[in-house]
Amino acid sequence: DGVAAINKETFVNCPALSYITIPASVEYIDSGAFDHCSTLNNVSIDENNPMYYSVDKVIYHKGDNAIVRYLMSNNNMAFIIPSESTVIGRAAFSGNSHLTTITIPKSVKWIYEYALHSSKISIINYEGTINDWMSVVLKSNISFNVMSFGGKKYTGEITFTGEYFN
Numbered sequence: 001d002g003v004a005a006i007n008k009e010t011f012v013n014c015p016a017l018s019y020i021t022i023p024a025s026v027e028y029i030d031s032g033a034f035d036h037c038s039t040l041n042n043v044s045i046d047e048n049n050p051m052y053y054s055v056d057k058v059i060y061h062k063g064d065n066a067i068v069r070y071l072m073s074n075n076n077m078a079f080i081i082p083s084e085s086t087v088i089g090r091a092a093f094s095g096n097s098h099l100t101t102i103t104i105p106k107s108v109k110w111i112y113e114y115a116l117h118s119s120k121i122s123i124i125n126y127e128g129t130i131n132d133w134m135s136v137v138l139k140s141n142i143s144f145n146v147m148s149f150g151g152k153k154y155t156g157e158i159t160f161t162g163e164y165f166n
Contacts, residue, residue, distance in 0.1 A: 002023075002025055003023060003025055003026055004025060004026065004027050004028065005026065005027065005028040005029075005030075006022070006026060006028070006029045006030065006033045007028075007030050007033060008030040008032035008033060009032055009033065009035060010030075010033045010034075011033055011034050011037055011040075012032070012033075012034075012035045012036055012037070013035070013036045013037075014036075014037050014040075015038070015039055016039070017034075017037050017039060017040050018039050018040060018041050018042070019040075019041065019042045019043075019044070020040065020042075020043055020044070021044045021045075021046070022043065022044070022045045022046065022049065022052065022054075023046050023049070024046040024048040024049045024050070025049075026045075026049060026051065026052065027050075027051050028051070029051075029052055029059060029068055029069075031068050031069050031089045031090045031091045031092060031094075032090070032091055033069075034069055034071070034072075035091070035094070035095065036072070036095060037071075037072060037073075038072045038073060038095075039073060040071055040072065040073055041057070041071070041073045042057070043057070043059055043071065045059070050062065051063070052068065056074070057070070057071040057073065057074040058070050058071070058074070058079075059071075060082075060085075061087075061089070064085075064086045064087050065082060065084045065085040065086060065087075066085065066086065066087035066088070066089050067081065067085060067087070067088050067089055067092045067093075068089045068092065069089070069091075069092060070092055070093045070096055070099065071096070072095045072096050072097070074096060074098065074099070075098040076098060076099060077098055077099060077100050077101065078099070078100070078101040078102070078103075079099055079101070079102050079103070080102075080103040081102060081103060081104050081105055081108065082105070083105045083107055084107060085105060085107060085108055086107055086108060086109050086110065087108065087109070087110045087111075087112070088104070088108060088110070088111045088112065088115045089112050089115070090112040090113045090114055090115065090139075091112075091113070091114040091115065091117060092112070092115050093115060093116050093117075093119045093121060094114050094115070094116070094117040094118050094119060095117075095118045095119065096119050096120070097119070097120055098120065099119060099120060099121055100120050100121060100122055100123060101121070101122075101123040101124075101125065102121055102123075102124055102125070103124075103125040103126075103127065104124060104125070104126045104127065105127050105128075106126075106127045106128035106132050108136060109135070109136060109137060110136070110137045110139070111136060111137070111138050111139065111140075111142070112139045112140075113139045113140045114140060115139075115140070115142070116142050116144075117140075121144060122144050122145045122146065123144065123145065123146040123147070124144050124146070124147045124148075125147075125148045126147065126148065126149050126150070127150065128149065128150060129149055129150050130149045132149075133149060138160055141159060141160065142159070142160050143157065143158065143159040143160075144158055145157060145158070146158075
């Protein structure tokens with residue numbers, strides 16, 4: 001206890017880190033704190049922590065249910081972002097080599113830098129319409145092969161640049 005923040009690169013490239021307990025005192029976790037921690041299999045966050053929680057190898061921020069980090073060791077091939085999430089944080093899925101498909105709820109309004117960087121995500125299922133997607137603020141380019149809007153599928157190399165659809 002007494003730790004208030006876990007800053008960027010605190011545990012970067014830490015091959016021996018397989019488990020971490022985050023106390024209630026932590027008020028800030030930088031998404032880059034666990035970069036390249038491919039053996040980190042479990043994050044336990046004190047239930048009294050007012051800012052963060054973890055479920056199934058995913059760290060969330062309580063205020064906006066933002067996805068802070070989807071652990072590199074999470075070997076699921078598909079992930080459905082909870083419907084109450086509004087933010088996909090910086091580098092949230094970065095470096096995960098297992099995940100190929102994500103489902104993004106209409107509630108997501110922000111996707112931050114490097115959210116999908118160095119990941120294998122090639123299929124995005126967005127639960128809203130194309131018009132809904134146009135209101136999502138993108139802070140970096142994202143590319144993939146298949147995207148669906150409300151069930152209607154588009155294929156080919158698809159790239160979103162900043163806030164614009166190409």
